[in-house]
Amino acid sequence: MHHQRSFRKASAHCTTGCRWVSSSGSNGGRQIPHSSDRMFLWAGGNERRSIYQKVREYDVLDKKKTVTALKAGEDRAILLGLGMVVLSIMMYFVLGIPILRSYSDRVWTDETSCTVVNSTIACDVNCSYGCGTECRRYSRYPCLQVFVSLNSSGKVVQLLHNEETHDSNPECFYIPKCRKDYAATRVVVQNISEHLRSQHTVQCFVDPTDRTDSAILTQIYGRVAVFHSLFWPTCTLIGGTVIIAMVKLTQYLSIMCEGVSRIKR
Incomplete structure (x- = not known):
């Protein structure tokens, strides 16, 4: 009678097409997943990993594009500041000094x-x-x-x-x-x-x-002419110097922030 019940149970398991197999002995009657299920889970994990890698690559690419754009903007700002400084020096020599000399010799x-x-x-x-x-x-x-x-x-x-x-x-x-x-x-x-x-x-x-x-x-060559010949070159010089200083300060702060974030990681 015991053998007939076991045979009926096994045949019932086979006819239903269940992917779980029963085992006795050391497993204590626990159900073990089929090998096809294990392959499916492994394939799903690989899929998740590939999606994560793609997202990661997109993030890295966006960061690289952002850094490149910021670098180009900083270079343009520095060139603008240097151009303003050079222009102010030329204005001093072309306008400021001659007018100031004529004003003193009047x-x-x-x-x-x-x-x-x-x-x-x-x-x-x-x-x-x-x-x-x-x-x-x-x-x-x-x-x-x-x-x-x-x-x-x-x-x-x-x-x-x-x-x-x-x-x-x-x-x-x-x-x-x-x-x-x-x-x-x-x-x-x-x-x-x-x-x-x-x-x-x-x-x-x-x-x-x-x-x-x-x-x-x-x-x-009055006081008004001397004022304008010195005021505008001075404003240009100060503006160019401030632009260069702000860009350098921004770069220094970004390097500090990057170092702090690396330490935290």
């Missing part, structure tokens, strides 16, 4: 009130203008002479437009651009003369040492 430093005594066109002065490559033509412009009386001392001196007028032609108040049309130039000079007569009193700059018998109406 003669007409004191500002005073001047009364216009006489404003007339004295004569015509010959001039030349360009008409193309290696081509020069000649014309003329009216020489306007203006005399003023200094209200501070009562001295009568000749009035000039600015420092460059004194260097070009100290006999004329204003030197217009040489043109082919002399009539148009004369109209411009006459308008200036009438404007000075209508004002009667103007502010002018004089030489306090009385080395020159002239005064100027406007200053080219």
Whole structure:
């Protein structure tokens, strides 16, 4: 009877197609998984590992792309900062130093009130203008002479437009651009003369040492010109230096953070 029951149980197990087999003895009646199930579990584990590796590779690739983009941005920022520093140095040499030197060497430093005594066109002065490559033509412009009386001392001196007028032609108040049309130039000079007569009193700059018998109406190399010639190069220099310093600070902090994260791992 015992053998018949065992045979029925075994046949029942076979007919149902169960993948579990019973064993006796040392296993104590425990069920052991079939070999095909073990292969399925192993294949599933490999699949999970391959998916994890792909995700890991994508993460590493994204990190590499991010690092590359950040590196390129940092390089551009450093180049921008260096360019600004170089530009500021060039501006110092081209604008700042010459204007500052002209400001220190200027003669007409004191500002005073001047009364216009006489404003007339004295004569015509010959001039030349360009008409193309290696081509020069000649014309003329009216020489306007203006005399003023200094209200501070009562001295009568000749009035000039600015420092460059004194260097070009100290006999004329204003030197217009040489043109082919002399009539148009004369109209411009006459308008200036009438404007000075209508004002009667103007502010002018004089030489306090009385080395020159002239005064100027406007200053080219005044305090405003010196301020702008030094202010903008200084701002450019500071901006370029700050950009370079910020990039270097960011790189230093990123290296520190990376070292701390490695220590924690």
